[in-house]
Amino acid sequence: MRRRPVVGALAAFGLAATTVALPSIATADDPDGPEPLAPVHTAPTSDQDTLVNETPGAWFVELETAPTAQGGKAAAVRSDHAAFRRAARDAGVEYTEREEFTALFNGFSVDMDSSQLGRLQRTEGVAAIYPMVQVAVPEPQTAAIPDMATALAMTGSDVAQNELGLTGEGIKVAVMDTGIDYEHPDFGGGEFPTERIPYGYDFVGDDYNAGSSDPAARVPQPDGDPMDCQGHGTHVAGIVGADGDVLGVAPGVTFGAYRVFGCEGSTEADIMISAMEKALEDDMDILNMSIGSSFTWPDYPTATASDALVDAGMVVVASIGNSGRTGVYSTGAPGVGEKVIGVASVDNTNNDAALAIAEPSGTEVPYTVLSDVAAPPTSGSTDPMVHVGRGCVDTLGDELLADPAGMTALVDRGDCTFDEKYSSAVAAGATAVVIANNIPGLFNGGGVVDAGVPGIGISLASGDAIKAEIDGGADVTLAWTDQTTSVVSPTGGEKSDFSSYGLSPDLTLKPDLAAPGGNIHSTYPLAKGGYATLSGTSMASPHVAGAAALLLEADPEIGTTEMRDLLQNTAEPILYAGTYVETVHGQGAGLIDVPAAYAATTSVTPAKISLGESVVDRVDGAPVYEPVTTTLTVANDSDAEVTYTMGHTTALATYGDTFAPSLAILDGTAEFSATEVTVPAGESAEVDVTITSPGFDGFEVIYGGFVEITGDDGSEVTVPYAGFDGDYQDIEAITPIDLGDGEMIDVPWVSRITECAEFVEFDCIDPAGTFSEAGGESFTLDWVDGLPDYPYVVAHFNHQVEDFEISVIDSKGRTKGAFTVAADLGSLGRSETSAGIQAFVWDGTATKKRGNTEVTKTLKDGDYQLHIDALKANGDRSNPDHWETWTSPTFTIDRH
Template identity: 50%
Template sequence: MSTSFKRLLAPIFVLVLALALAQPAGAQNGVEEVTPLTPAPSAESGQMRDETPRLWFVELTSPPAVNGTDPAQLRQEKNAFRGNAQRAGLRYRERFAFDTLFNGFSLQVEPGQLPTLSQIPGVKAIYPVVEVARPVAQPTNDPELATALAMTGADVAQSELGYTGRGIRVAIMDTGIDYDHPDLGGDGVDRENSPVFPTRRVVAGYDFVGDAFNADPSSPAYNPTPQPDPYPDDCGNAGHGTHVAGIVGANGRVKGVAPDVVFGAYRVFGCAGSTTADIMIAAMERALADRMQVLNMSIGSAFMTWPQYPTAAAADRLVDRGMVVVASIGNSGANGLYSAGAPGVGNKVIGVASFDNTHVSLRTFTISPDNAPIGYAPASGAPEPPTSGSLPMARTGTPTTTNDACNPLPAGSLSGKAVLIRRGTCTFHTKALNAQNAGAAAVVLYNNVPGRFSATVAGTPAITIPVVSISDAEGLLINNRLAAGDVTLTWTSQTGRFVNPTGGLISSFSSFGLNAELTLKPDIGAPGGLINSTYPLKQGGYATISGTSMSSPHVAGTVALLLQAKPRTPAAQVRNLLQNTAEPKPWWGNPGLGFLENVHRQGAGMVQIDDAILATTTVEPGKLSLGESEAGPRSVTLTLTNRGTAPVTYALSHAPALSTGPNTNTVSYLTGFATVTFSTESVTVPAGGTATVQATISANPSLPDRSLYGGYLVFTPQGGGQTLRVPYAGFKGDYQSIQVLTPTANGFPWLAKLNGPSYVNQPNGATFTLQNGDIPYFLVHFEHQARLLQMEVFEAASGKPVHPVHNTILREEYLPRNSTSTGFFAFAWDGTRYFNNGNDKTKDLPDGSYIVKLSVLKALGDPDNPAHWESWTSPVITIDRP
C-alpha cells in the first residue's frame, strides 16, 4: 500500500446488510440475527475529507453567567487568557467570546499550535468547533402538511382540543425565515433588498453571519468570516429555516403543528455552505435574551455524542433557565452506531429521530401508453425539469444486471432520451454525468430499496440536464414497460399525492444512539422523511425536504401546543410527558415480523401530542439509561403521579425491541431480548396521588458482548384509557472493551509529513525542521468516542520522559469517533512541551531525537485503570532546526 494519503480523500464507508428473508424470532432467551427484506441504503460513495477540526472552543475555569458567576470574574478570566496567550506566543484569531451559556472563546489557530493552546493557564478544556452542514431542499409547489400532522396527533390537538400554540414564542436557529411569506405572517411581497423587520409573527431575531458566509473549506466560496446584520431574512438560495418554521407554525395554504405561535429567527447560515458550532452558541445566547420559550435547532454535529460538548452543554443550561430545547439527532444512520450529534445529545435536550411521512405530494410526469402518473423529486445540482414536452425513454440496465451507469457509456447511445438508472454502487453525479456524456436529455433515478429518496448531482463538471428521483416501485414499472416495448415520458405541471411505502417507519438516514456516556438517545421521533412546508417566495414558496431537520420542528411545534395546554409545565418535565405517551413503531427491515424498531434509533417512538395533552398520569423517569450490563441486572424505581379525579390501576408489562450487534459501522439486528421483572403485577395510583413500582431489567446473557439492547416498560390502564410507556436501553458487557485506536486498512496511527495536500506516512521515522510547516503530524482513526487524548514526549535513546513532570504536549477531552470506518484525525506538534517554572508557559525542546506516546482514555473509563487506556508510540522524530 502506498504511504501517501490524500488530505482531502478517505476510503468510503459502505453499510452492508444481507439481502435475505428474515428468520422467525427465537425464544425469549435465544439470539438470532434478523435481516431486512431489502438492505438499507448505504452512504453514497464520493469525496471524503480529512476530519481534523480547524477551529477550537476554549473553555475557561469558572462556570458561565447562567450558573451564577459574576460578570466581572468572567471578564477577568478572558483578559488573563489573552495576556497569557500573548506571552506564550500563541498565534490565533478570536472569533467569539462567550459569557452567558459558555465561559470562553472560539478561536482559529494554526494546527501546530494546538498543544500551546491547550497548555495556556486558565484553560479548562478545548473542543473542536465542528462544521455543521445544511440539508438540501427539493422544491415542489403543492403545500400539504396534513398527513404528517395526523401522524403526531397535531390535527386532533388543533381541531378537537382547540390548541394552536397561541402566545408561545418559538426560536428557529437556522438559515433565517422568509418573514414576507404569507403563511408566516407576511404580505407576500418579497422585500429582501429593503427588509421590514420585526413583523407580526417573526417578532425577534438576528443574522449572525450575512449572505456570503460559508464555513465549508472545500467550497470555492469558502468564507468563514461572519458579517452580521439585524435582518434574519432567509436567503433565496437557502430556504431551510423557512421550511422548518413552516412545520412549526405556518398558517395559510400550509398549516403547521402550532399555527399561532410567534417566532424568533436566528440566522446562522449564509446563502450556501455550512456553519460552525460557535455561531450556534452565540445564537442560543441571543434567544435567551429575547425570552424565547422553545428553541428548535434542526442542525447538529454528527458523531459528537458527548453531552459535555459546548453546544450540548449550552443547550442544557437553556433548559435550566426555563427554555425547552429541541434538536435533530442527525442524518448519519448509514454510518452506523453512536452517530447521533450535539446538541441533540444534551442531557436535558429533546433529541429527535425521523420517521417517513405516510404520503408525499410530488410533481409528476406521465409514461405511455396509458399516461400513468409518476411522482418525482428534482435532484439538486441539476436544471429544473420542464413542465411540458416529451422524450423517448431508455434504460442502462435491469434490476438483475450491474449496468447502473457507473462506467462511461458509448457516445451518442442515449441521444435525446430520458434514461432510467438504478440507484447504487457510485454517486448520483457519476451516473448523471455518464448519461449526459452519452447524449441523454434527462435522467430518472429509481430507488434500489423500498420508498423514495432525495438526490444531489452537484459536482464538477456540472450536470446540465434535468435529473429526478422516483421510488423503487415506479422504477420497476417503467423498467417492465421498457422491456416490453417503447415508452414515452411526458413532463407535466401537475402534482399528485402518493402513498409512501415506508410511511410510519424510521427514516433510512436517521442516526443511531446511544450517546458516548450510554445515555438513551434519541429521545423521541416525528415525521421527517418527505415533508412539504413553506419555502422562500423566490424559490417557489413551498418545498419537500427530508431529514431529522424536519422531524425536530414537528416536536418543537408539539411542545408549543403542550405549553399552551399546560402552561405551568417546567421545561425539564416536557420531555417526560412526550415520552410517556409516544408510540413505538415496528422495525423498518421487515415490519411484518412484529419486532419493534431499536430504542437507540427511535427513542420513545412517534410523538402523540393529543395523548400527551389529555394524559392525567405521568411516569418518571421518562426514560432509562441502563449503562453497562457487566454490573449485573439494573433495578429502577418508577413513580406514577395521577393528576386526575379518579384512581387508576395499571397492568405492568414489557415490550422488547430489537438489539444491534457489536460492529459499530456495519449494523446487524438481533433478537436476544432482555428480561424484566416487576415488584408487582399491577399498581393503583390514587386520584391526586402517587405510587411507585420497581422494575429489574437483565440483559440477555446470550447476546453478543458490545451489543446495544432496549425495550419499553408498559403501563396499561384497566378499563381503557391512555397507555403509558418508559423506554430503556443498555450496553451488553464491558463498554471499555470497545477498541478505539483501530488501525483500519491504512494502518493508522501514522507519523506523517504534510506534502502539499497529502499526508505522507513516515513508518521509519523522519526529521523535521519545524520551519515553514515542516512539523510532525499524527494521523489517528477513532473507532469510538474517546474521553481523553493525551500525548507525551520521551527521549528516543533512553525512553525517559523529557521532563520528570512536564512532558505532556497535548491533552484534549471528549473526542468524537470518525464518521467512517477509515476516516482519520490529524494532530500536529510544534516541538514544544508544557513547562512551569512559575511563569506557566511552553518551552521548545532542543534539537534531538524523540518519540511520542499517544494515549486515549476510553469512554466512561477509569483513568486509574490501565485496562481503560489504549496507547501507540510513534517512530523516532528527529528535530533539526536550520
C-alpha cells in the same frame, strides 16, 4: 384519547405491513453471535482513495467559574476573563480572540495554531479546551411533493389544531438557522421586524462561510436583518408555524430568527452559542436548532450551553443528526445535551406525486422528476416507450435491450447510477427517460446531469404494468398532466435511514423521540420558488418545537424538563418493516402524539432509562453481567383511583461494526417488583424494574426496549430503555484506517504536514507506506531559518475516547516526573468514516515539574518519541486496561 397499540401503528396510517423473514431469537451461548435480521446500511468510505483530514482548526477555552445563567456571579466571570488574558499573555500563548461568552458558557473561542495547545492547556484558570467544530447547513434530500397535512396527522397535530383549538398563540419560538424569509406570505409578509417575526439577528452576513478557502469569507459581518438567502431556515420555520398555503404545526407562534449561516457553506459552534445567548436575552420560550455536529459528547459547549438554556427556562429542541448511514454512536451536539430534546426522523406516510397517464390503457402513473433534470411539460405526450433494461453501459458493459432512438426509454433501476442510466439512453437517441423502481414505491433519483431530455422515476408497480403492455404489443405513451396524486410511501411511519443512531458516547440514551422528517413540504424563500420538499432530522426537530408550543399554550406551567418527559411518556414506538419494534437508539421513545400528551393524566419518571454497560467484571475470563434496577415513579394526575399493569416489549438491537452494524432480535428481560400497582387520585407510587441484558459479550451489541404501563382507565405510557451488552471498554478506539477493497493503513504514525494546492496532505516518511511500516528508522524535522517543521501524530478513531493525551519521551526514555503532557484534548468524537483521520501537533515544548509548579520549557535539539494515552469511553482512569497506548518511532529535532 386512547393511544393506538404499537403493533397496529402502521395500519392506523393506512399502510400494509410488510413481511420480513423472522430469524430465531438468539441466545447468549450462540458462538457466532446474534443472527442478523438485516444490515443497517452499507459501510461508508471516503469519496476518494485517500485519507480524510478531520482535524479541527479553532478552539473553545472554558474557564473555571460557572456561567451567569447557571449561578455564576457576573463580577466573578469578568474577573475570570481578565485573569485568563493576563495569564495567556504571560505564558506566551499566541491566539486571536473570536468570541467572549458569559451567560451560557464561561470563556472564549479563539483562533490558534494547534501547536499552542500545550501552552494553552497549562494556562492558569483554564478548565477545559474543546476543538471548534464547523457545522454545515444539513444537506437535505430532495423528494416527491408530500402533503404536509399527512405529517400533521401522523402526530395528531391536526387534531390539536382542529378539535382542541390550539395554535401556539402567545408562544415565542426561536429558530437558529439560515434566517427566515419574513416577506413570505405564509409568515404574513412585510418588512422586518414583522408581526409574526418581531425578533431576530444576523450573526454572520451573506458572504460568510466558515469552510471557505477565502479568509475574508470566514470573517462574520453581522447585521440586524435575518433574511434567509439559503432556504433551510425558512423551510424549518414553516414546519414550526407557517399559516398559508403551508400550515405548520403551531401556526399562531411568534418567531425569533437567529441567522448563523451565510448564503452557502458552514458556520462554527461559537456563533451558535452567541445566537443562544441572544435568544435568552429576547426571552424566547422555545429554541429550535436543526443543526449540529455528529459524533460529539454531551460535554461539548453547544450541548452544555443548551442545557444552561433549559435551566434558564427555555425548552430546547435539536435535530439528532443525519449521520445514520455512518453507523452507531453518530448522534451529535447540541442534540446530545443532557436536557435537550434530541429528535430523530421518521418518513412521511404520503407523497403528492406528479401524475402522467399511460395510453392506451389509461393507467395513472405517479412520478418524480430526476434531480437536476428539467421537469416534463404539463401537457402533450411522449414518444412510444421501449424497455431497454438496466442501462449500465459504461460500468457493467450492458447492451441496451432495444434501440430507444426517437422513443422513450424505460430503464430498470439498480446496479449503476441514475446518471449513467439517463445518459446512456440519451446517447442512444431517447427523447425521454423513465426509470422504474426495483422495490415498491417511488424514489428520488439524484446526481443526474441534464441533457435537455425529460427524466422521471416511477414505481415498481407502474413499471411492471407498462412492461406488460409493451410485451403485449401495445404502443405505450405517457400523457403529461398538470395533476398530482397522493401515493402511500412504502417507508411511511418508519425511521428515516439517514437519521442518526445513538447511543451517546457516554451511553446516554439518545435520540429522545421522533417526528416526521422524511419528505416534508414547507415554505422556502420567495426568490427560490416559495416552497420546497426536503428531508432530514432538520425537518423533524421543528415539528417537535411546534408541538411543544401547542402544549405550552394549553398549559403554560409545563416545566422545561417536564416537556420532554411528557412527550416521551406519550410517544408511540415505531416499527421496522411493519413487524418489529425499531431500535430504541434509532427512535428514542418513538413518534410524538400531541393529543395524547395534551390529555395525559399519567406520568412516569424517569421518562427514559440509560442502562450503561452490562458486563461489570470478569472471573477467569468469563463475563459477569449485572442487571440494572431502576425505580419508576408512577403519578396519577386524574380525579379517580387507577390500577396500573406493568409490561415490557423488546426492540431490535444492533451489533457488529460501528460503521455498518446489523440488526438482530435479542431476548432481553424485564422484571418488576410488582406487576400491578394501584395509585389514588393525585398521588404516586414507586415500582422497581430490573432489566437484564441479552448476554452477548464481545459482539458490540446495543439493545433496548420499552417498559409499558397500562391503566385500567385506558391510559398508556411507555418508558424507553437502552444499553450496551458487554464490556464497553473492550471496543478498540484507535484502529488502522480502512480505505476499502482490503486496503489498510496502519496508524497511528508520526508525520510532517505540507500545504498542497487543493488540500492538506500528510507526508509519511516512507512513500511506500506508513511510518510504522518503514521499519521505525528515525527522521529529522528541520527548523529552517526559524520556521518550524512540526511533528504531527496522525490517528483514526474507530470509537469516541474520553481523554487523549500526548507525552514526550527523550532519548533516555524519561517521561515520569520530567516531562508531562504535550497535548491534552479531553473527550474526542469518533471518525466519520473508516478513512477519517485527526492530526495532533507537538510544538517542541514540554512541562518540567519543579515542586508544586510546572514550567513550560522548549526542548533542546535531539532524539524524541511521542506517546499516546487514550482513555476509552466511560473508562476508569485507575484501570490500565481502559487505556490505549502507543509510542512513536524515534525522530530528531534539528533547528538551524
